[in-house]
Amino acid sequence: MSDSESREFCPRCGDPVPTRAEPLPGEPRDRDRRLCDACYFDDFDLVDAPDRIEVLVCSGCGAVQRGNRWVDVDARDYTDVAIDEVSEALGVHVDARDVTWAVDPEQVDETTIRMHCQFTGVVRQTPLEESVVVPVKISRGTCDRCGRIAGxxxxxxxxxxxxxxxxxxxxxxxxxxxxxxxxxxxxxxxxxxxxxxxxxxxxxxxxxxxxxxxxxxxxxxxxxRELGGDVESFPTLVTEDGDGNEVYRVTYAVRLPKFTPGDIIDPEDDDGPVLVTSVTGNLKGVRLATGDDYEEPFEGDTPGHRLATRDDAVETTVVTVEDDHAVQILDPETYAAKTVPRPDFFDPDAETTPVVKTRAGLHVLPE
The missing domain is CATH 3.30.70 (Alpha-Beta Plaits)
Incomplete structure (x- = not known):
C-alpha cells in the first residue's frame, strides 16, 4: 500500500493527515479529528475562561454566594476566595493531557483582584502553553443566615x-x-x-x-443529661409556610433537680442526712452517719429538704475514736467534746476532720 493510500486529507487545507483510529462504540466522536495539526490549533483554546468573575461575600460570616446557595469557604482572605472561584470557573480542553497550572493574584484595589493564570498541557503530542487574565470583583452582602441573626x-x-x-x-x-x-x-x-x-x-x-x-x-x-432534671415542651403556632404547613415556635422548659451535688439533705426517711454526690439519672449520695451509699429515683416532687451545703463545712479537732461506731470531736461552735456517729469513710488516724452542724446535729463529712 502506498503512503498516499494510508493517509487522509485535511478538509480545510487539503494537506495529508495520518489516518486516525475510529472511536470505539459508545465513545464520543471528535468532529475535528480529521483536521491537520495546523488547522486544528488555529481554532484551539487550551483554556476556557470567563471575561470577568463577580463574587458576593457575606460581610458577616465570609460565606460565598454560589447560585442560589451561600457556601462557607475555608479562606484566609478575599484572595483565597478569588482563587477558589477562578478554579471553579476555568475549563481546560477535554483533549489536553498532563495539564498543570499556576495563578499569580494581583491586588488592583480593595475589591478587585486580577488573576494571572498560566497553563501548560499536551495535545496531539504537542506541548502547549496559554496565559489568561481573569478580573475578580469582590462584592459584600449579607447571607440569609446572618440576616436572620440580625433580625x-x-x-x-x-x-x-x-x-x-x-x-x-x-x-x-x-x-x-x-x-x-x-x-x-x-x-x-x-x-x-x-x-x-x-x-x-x-x-x-x-x-x-x-x-x-x-x-x-x-x-x-x-x-x-449533664445537670440532671427533666424537660417539657410547649409549642405555639406562629404562622403557616408557603405550602400551608403550620409553623410552631417551641419553648423547652428545663427543670433542674431540687438538689445539687454538695448539698446536705434530710431525705425524711429517718435514716439521717445525706451528702448529695450526683443528680444525673437518680439522686445519689452518701449517708453521713454510716457512710452507706444512698440512691433514689426522681419521681415528681423529690422528698426531703436541704440542711446545708458542703461549703458550710469547717475543720475541727478529733478528740478520740471511741469504737467502730462513734468518734469524739470538738463542737466548732462551743468547743465542747461531742460524740457523733463514725461513718465508714472516716479516717481513724486523722487529727482533724471536716464537719457540718445543722438542726439534724453534728456530722462528719468525707474529705
Whole structure:
C-alpha cells in the first residue's frame, strides 16, 4: 500500500493527515479529528475562561454566594476566595493531557483582584502553553443566615429553671456553654441553619433562643443529661409556610433537680442526712452517719429538704475514736467534746476532720 493510500486529507487545507483510529462504540466522536495539526490549533483554546468573575461575600460570616446557595469557604482572605472561584470557573480542553497550572493574584484595589493564570498541557503530542487574565470583583452582602441573626429570628427557646430554687451560677454558665458548644459543633459540620440568636439572663435562670426546634430539643436534652432534671415542651403556632404547613415556635422548659451535688439533705426517711454526690439519672449520695451509699429515683416532687451545703463545712479537732461506731470531736461552735456517729469513710488516724452542724446535729463529712 502506498503512503498516499494510508493517509487522509485535511478538509480545510487539503494537506495529508495520518489516518486516525475510529472511536470505539459508545465513545464520543471528535468532529475535528480529521483536521491537520495546523488547522486544528488555529481554532484551539487550551483554556476556557470567563471575561470577568463577580463574587458576593457575606460581610458577616465570609460565606460565598454560589447560585442560589451561600457556601462557607475555608479562606484566609478575599484572595483565597478569588482563587477558589477562578478554579471553579476555568475549563481546560477535554483533549489536553498532563495539564498543570499556576495563578499569580494581583491586588488592583480593595475589591478587585486580577488573576494571572498560566497553563501548560499536551495535545496531539504537542506541548502547549496559554496565559489568561481573569478580573475578580469582590462584592459584600449579607447571607440569609446572618440576616436572620440580625433580625432576631428564632424558632425555639430553652428556659433553664430549677425545682424549689434558682439555678446556681455554675449551672447557669454551664447550661449556656452546653448550648453554645452544641451549636458550634453543628456549624462545624456545615449546618448553616444552626445559630444562637440570644442568651438572656433572668432572675429565674437563662433563656437561650435558638434557630430551629431541633436545636432546642437537642440542647435541652444535653443539659439534663449533664445537670440532671427533666424537660417539657410547649409549642405555639406562629404562622403557616408557603405550602400551608403550620409553623410552631417551641419553648423547652428545663427543670433542674431540687438538689445539687454538695448539698446536705434530710431525705425524711429517718435514716439521717445525706451528702448529695450526683443528680444525673437518680439522686445519689452518701449517708453521713454510716457512710452507706444512698440512691433514689426522681419521681415528681423529690422528698426531703436541704440542711446545708458542703461549703458550710469547717475543720475541727478529733478528740478520740471511741469504737467502730462513734468518734469524739470538738463542737466548732462551743468547743465542747461531742460524740457523733463514725461513718465508714472516716479516717481513724486523722487529727482533724471536716464537719457540718445543722438542726439534724453534728456530722462528719468525707474529705
Amino acid at each position: 432576631g429570628y428564632y424558632a425555639s427557646t430553652v428556659q433553664v429553671r430549677a425545682t424549689d430554687r434558682t439555678p446556681t451560677p455554675e449551672e447557669r454558665s454551664r447550661a449556656v456553654e452546653i448550648a453554645e458548644s452544641h451549636v458550634a459543633d453543628k456549624e462545624g459540620d456545615g449546618d448553616r441553619e444552626a445559630f444562637v440568636t440570644e442568651v438572656k439572663e433572668t432572675d429565674d435562670g437563662p433563656n437561650v433562643k435558638l434557630s430551629t426546634n431541633g436545636l432546642g430539643e437537642e440542647v435541652s436534652r444535653r443539659i439534663t
